[in-house]
Amino acid sequence: MTEQIKEHPTELLKCWDEAKNLRRKYYEDYLTAHEKGGLRWAGGAWSFSAIPAGLGEDVYCVTSEPYGATVAFFKDFATQCHDATEAAGFPRTLCAYMRNYWGSILLDKYVLADGTIVDGFPSPDFIWQDHICCSHGKWHQIDRWLEKKRGKEVPMYCVDVSVGYDLEPLEEYKVNYIVQQLNDGIDWLEEVTGRKYNDELLCEAVWNEIRSTSLWAEICALNQAVPAPLDEKSMYSLYVMGTLMKHRPECVAFYETLKAEAEDRVKRGISAVPYERFRVITDTQPPWGFLKIFREMEKYGVVSLGSLYSYGLIGMWEYTPDGVWIPKPLPPKKPQTREEALRAIVEWTLNRPEWAHFYKPELKTKMISSIVKQWKVDAVLLHYNRGCEGLSVHIAENRLGLIEMGIPVFAFEGNMGDEREFDYPGTLARLTAFFESMGLKKSKE
């Protein structure tokens, strides 16, 4: 069925090209770090990336989940990675990002942000990881093993962050537990790289991370406006900067530019999508190879505003006891010493709302329901993501909780990084049925 609905003015984001360039440069910098006399390290997007920054300004990282997502976007290469990983004996039930990453090493190929595939996977000089889930705990152990088979010995340091999450004030012992590991980690970094650690660079990187993650929350908060200035499909290309380089000044500068542009769009009534009459949010990573499904949603006048995942992985918030989201204000002052910097980044990181995915399903349901209320959301789309055990755990429980609150929910099965486990036409047919059951009709082709 089709019908005419009001069209909102829309504009391309002015900072779009800058986002593309930043991401392109990030992967190129990692690739060419040794040519510039620099260091390379690998680790997760959740890792304390500000800490290795104290080794110097020529230290470049590749964060493994965004790299896995980039591989997933280029489906032919992703298929090659899966084949290589399975041929090496790893089951397809493991984390899809992890398999994409290992596959890339096994094929000895590296993909750049624009899909260019270069020969020779650039081995890291060291691994700086943290244990956020069962996959992350093993990811780089296998990475080291694969590198060893290529004749490279890559040292690894892993921070245990499993101290739980709730809305109570953070206990001192939890902070101390992680700060101590980071202090030990700095000694380890000096030992394995032979470089002298610079506390000034550390303080700068920590402050950058705090600022960029607070800014991202402010940007997401602007999406409460009707019409929304940003849609989730575009936001994926913007939030990613926080998963790659949240500790770097480029990230802070980019988010300041983006925030100013989003504010301007709200002021002028510029919409992310031309037809907005039904607002949804999603949850966890999308099937990266099939983002075109968001464009299909637009034909029904549906805009996806984001998710607890895209708002809370990079954004830092105050979540009040009565369920209100407020972008987390910056601490009163920038850290001046190593101890201050480590405590500041640990306290800041343990506040990340995304922890609720792992530890507190009932809190996660409440958090999603607060987004629904505050962002004026009409329905929630939940992804039973077979590619990520960590963030998919409890989703069925979240679905039931939201339905009990009277919030319409559509759940679909898929995989963020393995296209073989996402049925695009089937999912689209079910999604269409859901929108029709919500009284929506297709507005345009």
Next chain:
Amino acid sequence: MLTAGVDVGAKFAKVVILSEKKVLGRAKGLVGFDVLKAATNVFEVALKNAGLSRSDVEKVIATGMGREAVLHKPPINADEIVSVVIADAAGAFHVIPKVKTVIDVGAEEGRGVKVGEGGKVRDFVINERCAAGAGTFVEAMARALEVRLEDMGPLALKSTKAVPMNAQCCVFAESEVVTLIHSKVAKEDISRAIHDAMASRIGAMVLRVGVEKDIVLIGGVALNPGFLPPLEKELNTEIMVPEFPEYIGALGAALIATKAGE
């Protein structure tokens, strides 16, 4: 107002011609590779049964997984499309106004639909990517048992012994059937096991949206007498099967067309 509903399913196309909510003609036929051609043949038979021609029908709405194939495509020229869950709810509500839950089991898909006021959809669930809870499953098992599809249900009703079987996967289930054959288990008991397993899968799926009375079973599998008893047992409740259960989706589409034209 004369309207038509065209339900292009995975295996069969079904057409219902309506005049002011009264069925004038209906027809069904197999869908092959040429979906439009197959649906057109069925459409023409339905028109013939109603004593009408295409130009007499003012509005056509298509539903089913192949609905896009007939949208704005002559000679059917469907004006609009709706999803199957919407059509199922509208059709089931028309024939049984007290309906609260619709269970539609077709060739490829099983669906559970919670129906609200006026036949509107409150919630729904559809099986994902596996035929183990759909008509194709029974068909594959009939081949393994070397019995005709239409004999599977009556055969199951003759069984006196329940045999457990896992039907989480069509391929594994077939292996299990072969094992049961080699173990000299009676065909009627195997047939019952197949229907029990299928009912277990569909029942578990429908429970995800909740089961409220009255419950109506529609779709081609509703014609299989061996499926209803285990499904009623699984859900511990009585389930109604309307007349012409396989046409309910097409009927719903035709009713939506009538409503749109009012």
